[in-house]
Amino acid sequence: MSVENLSKDLERVSTETMADIVELRLREFFKKKSFKPGDALPKEMELVVALGVSRNVVREALSRLRMLGMIETRKKRGMILARPDVLGTFERVLDPLIIDDHILQDLFELRLVLEMGLADLIFLRKTDKNIAELEKIALDETHDGEKRFRVKNEIAFHGKLYEITGNNTLKRFQVMLMPVFGYVTTLEKDKEYQTGKVDHLDLVNILKNGTKEDFKAGMYAHLKPHFDSLTKK
Amino acid sequence: MSVENLSKDLERVSTETMADIVELRLREFFKKKSFKPGDALPKEMELVVALGVSRNVVREALSRLRMLGMIETRKKRGMILARPDVLGTFERVLDPLIIDDHILQDLFELRLVLEMGLADLIFLRKTDKNIAELEKIALDETHDGEKRFRVKNEIAFHGKLYEITGNNTLKRFQVMLMPVFGYVTTLEKDKEYQTGKVDHLDLVNILKNGTKEDFKAGMYAHLKPHFDSLTKK
DNA sequence: AAAGTTATTATGTAGTACATATTAATAATG
DNA sequence: CATTATTAATATGTACTACATAATAACTTT
Numbered sequence: 001m002s003v004e005n006l007s008k009d010l011e012r013v014s015t016e017t018m019a020d021i022v023e024l025r026l027r028e029f030f031k032k033k034s035f036k037p038g039d040a041l042p043k044e045m046e047l048v049v050a051l052g053v054s055r056n057v058v059r060e061a062l063s064r065l066r067m068l069g070m071i072e073t074r075k076k077r078g079m080i081l082a083r084p085d086v087l088g089t090f091e092r093v094l095d096p097l098i099i100d101d102h103i104l105q106d107l108f109e110l111r112l113v114l115e116m117g118l119a120d121l122i123f124l125r126k127t128d129k130n131i132a133e134l135e136k137i138a139l140d141e142t143h144d145g146e147k148r149f150r151v152k153n154e155i156a157f158h159g160k161l162y163e164i165t166g167n168n169t170l171k172r173f174q175v176m177l178m179p180v181f182g183y184v185t186t187l188e189k190d191k192e193y194q195t196g197k198v199d200h201l202d203l204v205n206i207l208k209n210g211t212k213e214d215f216k217a218g219m220y221a222h223l224k225p226h227f228d229s230l231t232k233k
Numbered sequence: 234m235s236v237e238n239l240s241k242d243l244e245r246v247s248t249e250t251m252a253d254i255v256e257l258r259l260r261e262f263f264k265k266k267s268f269k270p271g272d273a274l275p276k277e278m279e280l281v282v283a284l285g286v287s288r289n290v291v292r293e294a295l296s297r298l299r300m301l302g303m304i305e306t307r308k309k310r311g312m313i314l315a316r317p318d319v320l321g322t323f324e325r326v327l328d329p330l331i332i333d334d335h336i337l338q339d340l341f342e343l344r345l346v347l348e349m350g351l352a353d354l355i356f357l358r359k360t361d362k363n364i365a366e367l368e369k370i371a372l373d374e375t376h377d378g379e380k381r382f383r384v385k386n387e388i389a390f391h392g393k394l395y396e397i398t399g400n401n402t403l404k405r406f407q408v409m410l411m412p413v414f415g416y417v418t419t420l421e422k423d424k425e426y427q428t429g430k431v432d433h434l435d436l437v438n439i440l441k442n443g444t445k446e447d448f449k450a451g452m453y454a455h456l457k458p459h460f461d462s463l464t465k466k
Numbered sequence: 467a468a469a470g471t472t473a474t475t476a477t478g479t480a481g482t483a484c485a486t487a488t489t490a491a492t493a494a495t496g
Numbered sequence: 497c498a499t500t501a502t503t504a505a506t507a508t509g510t511a512c513t514a515c516a517t518a519a520t521a522a523c524t525t526t
Contacts, residue, residue, distance in 0.1 A: 017478065019296055027325075037331055043507060054480040056289065059509090060296040063252055067297045068326050075508045076488040083333050084326040086340075092260075093301050093317040098270055100316050106402030107319075109354060113403065117350025120453065121342060125465055166466045169339030170346065216449060220353065232358055233399045250509065276476060287511040292478090308477050309519040 019060035041079040096183035108184040121165040123212045130164045138200040196222040252293035274312040329416035341417040354398040356445045363397045371433040429455040
């Protein structure tokens with residue numbers, strides 16, 4: 001019998017620790033009881049008794065949930081369910097150095113997808129004020145050849161585009177993906193840096209006078225060097 | 234002196250626990266020492282001594298990092314740095330019931346942005362086989378009026394679109410955002426459900442014969458009811 | 467030299483003890 | 497009587513000890 005077949009019949013021995021289990025149980029418990037943010041949760045010792053584990057284990061699980069922002073604890077007052085910061089947890093693990101290369105590539109593509117998809121929101125929420133600020137950024141750009149300046153320009157300009165969408169979560173997402181983007185582009189530093197046919201000022205002018213479709217085409221042209229680096233897989 | 238001014242001058246007393254601090258310190262330590270996945274980390278007791286805190290505190294911090302997949306621990310062998318599952322941590326907190334309404338709205342828009350931005354990747358990586366599978370899904374759709382069938386169709390079809398991009402992270406992202414999407418759409422259930430002018434089969438045909446621009450226009454038309462629900466803010 | 471046994475080691479779990487902050491209850495004071 | 501001080505009670509935060517357990521290393525035995 002081959003190993004593959006064996007592992008289908010023999011379930012893997014659980015390596016879960018008590019803390020893992022308790023963490024899961026607490027999650028299920030909160031959901032089952034349909035606790036809402038602000039609701040008071042049971043005391044530590046009540047959980048200890050109910051779950052039949054040591055306070056140590058319960059505290060490890062609670063510590064995890066606290067890290068995620070799912071619960072808040074105050075001395076004496078006990079614990080309450082809180083609203084987790086969905087992106088905050090993401091930031092914690094988004095270190096290019098410890099993420100798998102395939103995932104990094106995926107995230108790189110994700111960024112491109114986002115930028116291409118922004119157009120509709122941008123056109124919905126752009127204002128003369130917004131565009132003026134964007135134009136200022138484009139005009140202020142240093143045309144020094146040094147890479148770090150180019151990167152700085154890119155961040156400022158594209159960051160502003162995200163801002164115009166009025167979607168703060170999207171904006172934070174972009175900030176988080178920046179290091180990934182920077183990392184991946186440095187990986188291909190041997191290649192000659194090619195800017196797209198359309199630069200930032202061109203995009204501003206399209207925003208002013210052009211149509212949404214013009215903008216989408218312009219953005220693609222601007223990002224074309226990056227799209228060209230993608231493979232069919 | 235107003236409270237606002239006061240809080241600018243008087244720094245808020247830190248409510249951080251030792252576990253919070255140790256967690257941060259460990260993060261910095263790993264980065265500073267530029268540990269790579271697979272590298273062995275110091276023993277618990279060594280950390281206890283170095284940090285000058287109880288083993289309890291160290292274990293709470295380690296438990297958090299273990300939850301994120303940043304470290305793995307084996308008895309006797311000690312701990313090693315691991316590759317965290319970037320999306321896994323996201324999933325943990327993405328419960329529509331405990332997320333703030335504004336964030337939900339942001340995520341809803343994020344989903345629209347993603348769908349609109351997929352076109353370039355789809356056209357890069359679509360194959361006859363892919364399109365045939367997509368067409369099958371579109372053809373199999375039950376045209377029952379019931380909402381749950383419509384939702385099922387939507388998930389299957391759009392999920393397949395993500396799949397065609399060949400970007401697994403993107404695909405997982407979509408799966409994670411599904412509940413959010415479902416939740417937000419049910420919020421507007423009082424409205425008459427309007428399907429876009431372009432349906433799934435239309436999109437398939439565009440994929441077969443049309444241009445990328447046709448597809449983008451088609452996708453927008455398909456999602457138009459959702460876009461119409463957006464406000465200028 | 468190979469196989470079996472024992473010792474060692476690092477993590478996992480349990481339990482006790484006490485510090486500390488915050489609320490609740492009580493007493494003191496005008 | 498109302499308000500302030502004081503005290504008590506309580507739940508979390510931290511420290512420490514003890515032992516279980518699994519994986520490895522060291523050591524015997526044949």
